[in-house]
Amino acid sequence: MTRADVQALDREDLFAPLRNAFEIPEGVIYLDGNSLGPMQGATRRHVADVVSQQWGEGLIRSWNTHDWIDLPTKIAGKIEGLIGVPKGTVAVCDSTSINLFKVLAAALHARPSRRVILSERNNFPTDLHIAQGLIDLLADGYELRTVATDELADAINDEVAVVLLTEVNYRTGRRLDMAELTRLAHAGGALTIWDLAHSAGAFKVELAAANVDFAVGCGYKFLNGGPGAPAFAYVAPQHIKDLRQPITGWFGHATPFNFVDDYAPAPSIERMRVGTPPILSLAALDSALDIFDGVDMLALRAKADRLFEIFSSVVVPECPELELVTPLAPNQRGSQIAFRFEEAYAGVQALIAQNVIGDFRTPDIMRFGLTPLYLSHEDVWQAAHVLVKVMRDRLWDQPAYRVRAKVV
Numbered sequence: 001m002t003r004a005d006v007q008a009l010d011r012e013d014l015f016a017p018l019r020n021a022f023e024i025p026e027g028v029i030y031l032d033g034n035s036l037g038p039m040q041g042a043t044r045r046h047v048a049d050v051v052s053q054q055w056g057e058g059l060i061r062s063w064n065t066h067d068w069i070d071l072p073t074k075i076a077g078k079i080e081g082l083i084g085v086p087k088g089t090v091a092v093c094d095s096t097s098i099n100l101f102k103v104l105a106a107a108l109h110a111r112p113s114r115r116v117i118l119s120e121r122n123n124f125p126t127d128l129h130i131a132q133g134l135i136d137l138l139a140d141g142y143e144l145r146t147v148a149t150d151e152l153a154d155a156i157n158d159e160v161a162v163v164l165l166t167e168v169n170y171r172t173g174r175r176l177d178m179a180e181l182t183r184l185a186h187a188g189g190a191l192t193i194w195d196l197a198h199s200a201g202a203f204k205v206e207l208a209a210a211n212v213d214f215a216v217g218c219g220y221k222f223l224n225g226g227p228g229a230p231a232f233a234y235v236a237p238q239h240i241k242d243l244r245q246p247i248t249g250w251f252g253h254a255t256p257f258n259f260v261d262d263y264a265p266a267p268s269i270e271r272m273r274v275g276t277p278p279i280l281s282l283a284a285l286d287s288a289l290d291i292f293d294g295v296d297m298l299a300l301r302a303k304a305d306r307l308f309e310i311f312s313s314v315v316v317p318e319c320p321e322l323e324l325v326t327p328l329a330p331n332q333r334g335s336q337i338a339f340r341f342e343e344a345y346a347g348v349q350a351l352i353a354q355n356v357i358g359d360f361r362t363p364d365i366m367r368f369g370l371t372p373l374y375l376s377h378e379d380v381w382q383a384a385h386v387l388v389k390v391m392r393d394r395l396w397d398q399p400a401y402r403v404r405a406k407v408v
C-alpha cells in the first residue's frame with residue numbers, strides 16, 4: 001500500500017470531518033486513545049465554562065439551576081445508546097474498579113449457594129484484585145478460579161456463582177465471544193459480569209442482546225472523558241429491584257435529601273451510586289460523548305479494521321522480530337494492534353521520541369490503539385513506517401530508553 005493509496009482512503013473517509021474536533025498536538029500521531037482518549041476543543045471550552053460560570057458564579061445553586069444533580073443520569077443515557085441497553089440500566093459513577101466491587105458483591109449475593117468466581121488468567125489486574133479483596137472481606141469460603149481463555153467454557157460448572165470477564169484483553173486485543181460465554185454461564189446457572197473498558201466506544205456493543213447480567217466500563221479510554229473520568233455500571237433490568245450493592249452511601253438512597261438515619265436503596269439503577277457526583281469530571285465526559293451522536297458504530301468499526309490492515313501490512317513483512325499477538329479475524333479482536341518484542345519498552349520510548357505515541361504493557365507488549373474518530377489512514381500508515389524504521393535502524397537500542405518511568 002502506497003501513501004497515495006491511503007490518501008485516497010482518507011478522501012472518502014466519512015469520519016474525516018470529526019478529526020478537527022480533537023486538539024491533538026501538531027505532529028503527534030496518537031495511538032494511545034485506548035488508554036487515555038485525547039481532548040476535544042468542545043470539551044475544553046465546556047469544562048472552562050462549568051468552572052467559571054456554573055461553579056464560580058452559580059455556586060451551590062448550580063445543583064438545581066444547572067441540573068448538576070441529574071448530570072450522571074443524562075450521561076448514562078448517552079452510554080446506554082453505545083452499549084445496546086435500555087434506558088435506566090446504567091449508572092455513571094466512581095471508577096471501573098469500584099463499580100466492579102459493587103456489581104461483583106451484588107452478583108455473589110444473588111447466587112448464595114455457590115462459592116466460585118470464574119475468571120481468566122491474564123485478565124486486567126484490577127478485575128482479579130477486586131475479586132481477591134472482596135473474597136477476603138466476605139470470609140465465607142469464596143474462591144477466585146482463573147483458567148486459560150480456551151478453558152473457560154469447560155470450567156463453568158455448578159460451583160460457579162459468577163463468570164467475570166473482560167471482553168477485550170488489554171494486552172493482546174483478543175476479543176471474547178460475549179454472547180456465547182454468557183449463554184454458557186447461564187446454562188450452568190451462573191451470572192455474568194463483563195468489563196467493557198476496551199469495548200465501549202470502540203465498536204457496537206450489544207449487552208442486552210447477549211443477555212449480560214452486569215457490566216462495567218471506563219470513561220477515559222475510547223470515550224475520551226479525560227484522565228480518571230467517571231466510569232459506568234450496567235445492571236440488567238431484571239436484577240435492579242433486588243440488587244444488593246454493598247457501598248450504601250447516601251447518593252444511592254431512595255431519598256438522599258430527606259437525611260434519614262436508615263438506609264433504603266433507591267428503587268432504580270441510582271442505587272448503584274455512592275456519594276456526591278464529581279461534577280467537573282462528569283462535565284468533561286458529558287461533552288466528550290457528544291461526538292458519538294450520529295456515529296454509525298458499524299462504519300466506525302469498518303474503518304478501524306482498515307486501519308488494522310494498513311498497520312499490519314506495513315509492519316509484519318518488514319519486522320520479523322515483532323510477533324503480532326492480536327488475532328487477524330476482525331470479530332476476534334478489539335480496536336488495537338499489539339506486538340510481542342523482547343525490548344518492547346525501549347521500542348515504545350523510541351517511537352514516542354519520533355512523535356508516535358503508543359504504549360507498553362509488561363513484560364513485552366507494544367500496543368497501539370486504533371481510533372477512527374481522529375486517526376486518518378495516512379496517520380496509521382505513517383506510524384507503521386516509523387515503527388519499521390525504529391526496528392530496522394535499532395533506534396530503540398539506547399540505555400535511556402530502558403529507564404522505566406513510574407507510569408508505563
Ligand SMILES: *Cc1c(COP(=O)(O)O)cnc(C)c1O
Nearest residue numbers: 095096097124126166170195197
Ligand atoms: C483500564 C481498565 C480498567 C481501569 O479501571 P480503573 O478503576 O479506572 O483504574 C479496568 N478494567 C480494564 C479491563 C481496563 O482495561
